[in-house]
Amino acid sequence: MKNRKNLIQILALGPVIFIPVVVFIIASFIVSAEKVSYEHSVAQISQDYLENEKARIRSKVNNMVNLVAYRQSIIDQKLHERIQRRVDDAQRIAIALYNHYSKTMTEAELKELIVETLRPLVWNGGESFIWILDFDGKFQLAPNYLRHLEGQSIIDFEDATGRKVIREEIAITQSHGQGFLWDTFTKPNEPIDKQFKQLAFVKKFGIFDWYLGSGEYLDTAKKITNSHLLETINQVSQGETDYFFVIDTHGNLLLNYARPDIVGKNMSKTTDKNLYGLYRSIVKASRDGSDEFLSYKWINPNTGKPDTKLTYVQNVPGSDWIIGSGFYPNSLVSSYNVQEQRLTNQHNQKMRHIHALTWLGMLASFLISAIVSIIFYRVFLQYQKEIIQTNDELKDLNIELENKLLEQTYIIEKANTELENFATLDGLTSVANRFSVMNCLKHEIERANRFKQGFAVIVFDIDFFKKINEQYGHEVGDNILQVVAGLIAKEVRSVDTFGRLGGEEFLIMMPNSSLDAAYTYAERLRVLIEESRFEQDINITISLGVASYSFGEKLSELMHAADIALNEAKDSGRNNTKISHRSVS
Structure with a gap:
């Protein structure tokens, strides 16, 4: 009996001892689970920020690579358009001269006038020009280096591959009126044994037994396009820590906002071991086509000090260019510290609740051991629900954070676009304003x-x-x-910069243009305005001054030369064009 009584007492005391122990173990498990969940969430915040930034940089680089690949892929198309436009413009000028002077000049005088008017039309440092031949193959207008052949027939002339291109040109113009053909020639001032692929466009003149033509070397077209692309990429990312850089597979650094001191240098030949190693890593990553980021030390433009940088690079398809961009992980610390503090506050509050409920459960277990297990079961389920709800809330919070980041990025990009338009466009005419024009001139110099x-x-x-x-x-x-402004804007080339300096004064910048070509172009604009109709039938004319850039001179000197030419045009009775007569190197 005594033993049974002791057993009963033990059994009676058993639940009182067992249930509080179980409650304590379960409470410890809940505390541990909450701590693990908290630590995982904290670690996930920094990882999410890092992955989001990597995704943004990948998208940014891939978009730029696609843009560059597209722009380089249409070089051939743009080359066709550019050459045909030159010949069409030359034909319009020639026909206008014929129509204007045909009643006052002899045919010989007219031909000489047309030839001498079109002779100054040269591009790309004299590589491209307008030529005129008759259908017997006789040169009427030749480039300077072949001017001794004017008046002579070159109908049996052969290019570097042995093709009789003059006969082909005559056949095209006589059968179709106009057309393109590829040929192979040497370049002026290049070794005679070095051949270059060239696209030519020829067109029947329509009055005399003449046809006009012009051509451009494919490698020159590529250089022009790549130069414009580099300028565009530089302007897109200038001043930002996630700027673009461009390097070719031969090691030439073509663009880097943070290190202008090494732009134009060959990293594969540098004595700096760090730069050489970085170059090798960039080339390898671009060849592998990996989505992984390179990690290395680089100058942070914001601090001016070396900092760890993560960079993503991609090779431009069909090109030897490698484009990259990156970010400095330390710049993200302040953003996810705020979120980490918010999670910490939530975690501490939950821990206080868990501790309070644990002590309450243990006290209840001593008083009503019969129902403690039920209460415990319900509490356990409740805590499970809270844990699941907490995880769901954290997921929702992460999604909300990503959406806010995307929304803020959109707002910032929209504001930047509006500010850029406000800062660079003239409010009245919608062409470039004085600030934008002067900035373009500085870059062009x-x-x-x-x-x-x-x-x-x-x-x-x-x-x-x-x-x-x-x-x-x-x-x-x-x-x-x-x-x-609208009339002029329709006439300027895509490579030109047209803007309003202030009041009624405007400026056109013409890259890769000679003084004579700019003068001919200015005269065409003057005639366009003179012949256009305006409100209330007001006769409008313009006076123009033309100047070309002399290497090494300052922007103010160039503008002064143009202003002097403009004042000469005004002093000459207005509705006139004058050229700056200062010496140009």
Whole structure:
């Protein structure tokens, strides 16, 4: 009996001892689970920020690679359009001269006038030009280095591959009126045994037994396109820590905002072991086509000090270019620290709740051992639900954070676009404003000095514009400014920069253009405005000054030369074009 009583007492005391122990073990498990969940969530925040930034950089680089690949893929198309436009423009000029002087000049005088008018039309440092031959193969207009052949027949002339291209050109113009053909020639000032692929466009003149033509070397077209692409990429990322850089597979660093001191140098030949090792890693990563990021030390533009950088690179298909961009992980710390503090506060609050409920459960287990297990079961289920709900809330919070990041990115990009338009466009005429024009001129001067490719500027004023405002009012004057700007904007080339300097004064920057070509172009614009109709039948004319850039000179000197030419045009009775006569190197 005594033993049974002791057993009963033990059994009676058993639940009182067992249930609190079980409650304590379960409570310890819940605390541990919450701690693991908290630590996982904290670790996941920094990882999510890092992965989101990597995804953004990958998308940014891939988009730029696709853009560059597309722009390089249409070089051939643009080359066709550019050459045909030159010949079409030359034909229009020639026909206009014929129509204007056919009644006052002999045929011989007319032919000489047309030839001498078109002779200055040269591009790409004299590589491209307008030529004229008759259907007997006789040169009427030849480039400077072949001018001794003018008046002679070259109908049996053969290119570097042995093709009789003159006969092919005559056949094209006589059968189709116009057309393209590829041939192979040496370049002016290049070794005679070195051949270059060239695209030519020929067109029947339509009046004399002449045809006109022009051509351009494919490698020159590629150089021009790549130069413009580098300038565009530089402007897109300038001033940002996630800027683009461009390097070719031969090791030439073509673009890097943070290290202009090594742009143009060959990293494969550098004595700097770090730069050489980085170059090898970039080339290997681009060849592998991996989505992985390179990690290395690089100058942070914001701090000016070396910092760990993660970079993603991709090779441009069909090109030897490698484009990359990256970010500095340390710049993300402040963002995810805020989120980590929020999670820590939530975790501490939950831990206080868990501890309070644990002590309450243990106290209840001593008082009502019969129902403690039921209460415990319900509490356990409740805590499971809370854990699941907490995880769901964390997932929702991460999704909400990603959405907010995307929303903020969109707002910032939209604001940047609006600010850029406001800062670079003239509010009245919607062409480039003075700040944008001057900035483009500065970049063009740097490019001209770097690549030894000159350019020209045209400055023009609307004649007697002040009197127009006084007589008809500023509303009419504003309308005239808009119409003039619209007419000119339709005429400028895609590579030209056209903007308003202020008041009625405008400027056109013409890359890779000679002084004579710019003068011919300016005259065409002057005639266009003179022959256009304006509000209230007001006769509008413009005066133009033309100057070309002299290597090494300052922007102010170039603008001064153009202004002097403009003032000479005004002093000569307006509705006139004058060229700056200063010496140009």
